[in-house]
Amino acid sequence: MAEKIIMFCRYYVLLIVLLPYRTLQFFYHKLSFQVSRASNLDAAEGIENHVPIEPKLSSSFITDSEIQSEFAHHAPGVARMNNGSFGCCPASVISALQQWQLKLLCQPDHFYFNELEDRILESRYKIKDLINAEDVDEVSIVDNISTAVAIVLQQAAWAFAEGKFNKGDAVIMFHCAYGAVKNSIKAYFSRAGGYVIEVQFNFPLNSNEEIISEFSKALEREKGNGRRVRLAVIDHVTCMPSVIMPVKQLVKICREEGVEQVFIDAAHGVGCVDVDMQEIGADFYASTLYKWFFCPPAAAFLYCRKSATYSDLQLHHPVVSHRYGMGLAEESFWVGTRDYSPYLVLPSAMEFVKRFKGGVEGIIKMNHDAVVEMGKMLAEAWGTNLGCPPDMCASMIMIGLPSCLGISSDDDTMKLWAHLREKFGVEVRIHYQAPKDGEVVLTTGYVRICHQIYNKVDDYYKLRDTINQLVHDGFTCALEVYILPSSTLSVCKLEQQRHTTHCNFLNLVCLLFIDLGFYVSLQLNEA
Incomplete structure (x- = not known):
């Protein structure tokens, strides 16, 4: 009898000790199952009902450093002033795009x-x-x-x-x-x-x-x-x-x-x-x-x-x-x-857009004011004019190019456009304005610059300095000619002789400059 009492007491004590542990273990596993099930359901809903996560936005307006971070994927070293062609997309929107x-x-x-x-x-x-x-x-x-x-x-x-x-x-x-x-x-x-x-x-x-x-x-x-x-x-x-x-x-x-x-x-x-x-x-x-x-x-x-x-x-x-x-x-x-x-x-x-002061209206005003300021700076640097009054400009503006660049056709604009992009990393659009019959105008070429929130003043300085360098080097867009002074060398190099009449005229031009003591290097495109 005593042994049975002792055995009962042992089991009772063991029960008292183990019951809370087993109870906690049961509820732990039950809770774990619920959490796991909820996680699985969330994962499933991630496929079925997930809405792309919006970027975490600061309560204050966006800073310059945050703007540059949003567009850090832009090619480095390229002055992008042609937003009007293909636009731009910030990293936060690209992230949403990829999630969709x-x-x-x-x-x-x-x-x-x-x-x-x-x-x-x-x-x-x-x-x-x-x-x-x-x-x-x-x-x-x-x-x-x-x-x-x-x-x-x-x-x-x-x-x-x-x-x-x-x-x-x-x-x-x-x-x-x-x-x-x-x-x-x-x-x-x-x-x-x-x-x-x-x-x-x-x-x-x-x-x-x-x-x-x-x-x-x-x-x-x-x-x-x-x-x-x-x-x-x-x-x-x-x-x-x-x-x-x-x-x-x-x-x-x-x-x-x-x-x-x-x-x-x-x-x-x-x-x-x-x-x-x-x-x-x-x-x-x-x-x-x-x-x-x-x-x-x-x-x-x-x-x-x-x-x-x-x-x-x-x-x-x-x-x-x-x-x-x-x-x-x-x-x-x-x-x-x-x-x-x-x-x-x-x-x-x-x-x-809401991250900017004034929202879309604020962005429009900021871009307009900036592009007008940069347009005036370029016109002054080149001694040319704006294509229209500032109040007729949006986030884009036209500036006359130096006449010595010799833009005389739409083909010339394409040549200069590609030349600026490929050789100098400057992205803009070039416009040829044909003179009316009998009209004599100095400016027939215009550059279109755009301003978007990612642009810096240095982009426009790069354009200014590039055009000034082309002018200094004697670049002529229409014929892709560089005319350089030379006291010792008199050479006329015609790399291609596809159009006899045209080339005969060019020979005369070259001989004229040679007689004046210039070195002439002339390149004609296939087109």
Whole structure:
């Protein structure tokens, strides 16, 4: 009996000692299981419902060092003053882009069928608010301006085909319309039987009145000839030469003169100038989001104002897919399997913009003030002029180049453009302004510089010094000639003799300089 009592006591003591341990162990494992299960669920949701992590932003405004960090991926040693061509994308937005791309690759079925539409709709709502549109249905996201132009002009082509437009009905545009837009007009409008009115204005410009006057005269002239103008295509900011167009006044003139529809090509729109659909009043407005609003290529939008004269059901994306006939926004949402990530990072780009004092308006003002200051500095250094008054410049400005560079054709501009980029690491655009018949002008070449938040003053000093060096070295762009003084050597070297007449003339030029005691080294391109 005593042994049983002792055995019972041993078990009792053991139970008292072990029970708390086992209890804690049980709850520990249960808790671990729950944590593990939650982690697994989170991991699964990371594939299904993960939203890209927004960059950690400081409560204060962005600093200069943070700006340089955001663009540290830019090629070192290159003076990038051509933001207007392809834009820029900060590291925080690139990170969001990569997360969206990874999300697509993780589980395409879920991404395409369960999430993409909502995310694109979110971006459309943000665009609607950004441009002060009345309805989100007026906003369609597309990849670039070329697509937006094709949408509008395709409608016009069908209007000719269906007898709604008559042969000879016109589209009016400016001579400086973007080349791709001109080609689209040729492909859709002219080919269908339309007539193109091309309005010229002088450059350099002194005021908006010069543009408005030429536009009004062209419309009145064609109206007097009995021609019906169906569509006007107007830039908000022209590419080359770069000028802010008086779009509000031009739209008003179109309404007064009976132009049926107005399309604004705003490749340099959002992030470059103030954009308000209610104030502008155009029927169509297309802007990129990658040139001046920090999205990656290629993301843009087309605004189509609600009107009693047409429905968005009459507008179609040029790429026909499963949502054909459901409205332009729906058609644009899905154009087949592709990477839609650039459309989805707009919220991240907007968060980046909020880090700047004044937001997008503050960035626009800062870029404008800086590019005007740099433009004046360059014009003074080269003894030339600005292409237009500062109030007609956005974040880009035109500056006359020294006439001794000899820019006398569009081919010359391409040569100098490539020469500056490849040899000196200077990225700008060059414009040739052809003189009118009988006109004698000293400046026929202009450089377009841009300013974006990553630019430094040293970029513009590098451009200034490079051009000054070319002038000092006797570089002549038209013939790629370096004429150097020499007291001992008289040589005329013609490396290529493809064009006999041209080369005979060059021989005479060379002999003239040789007689004057110069050394002439002349290089002719294949082209």
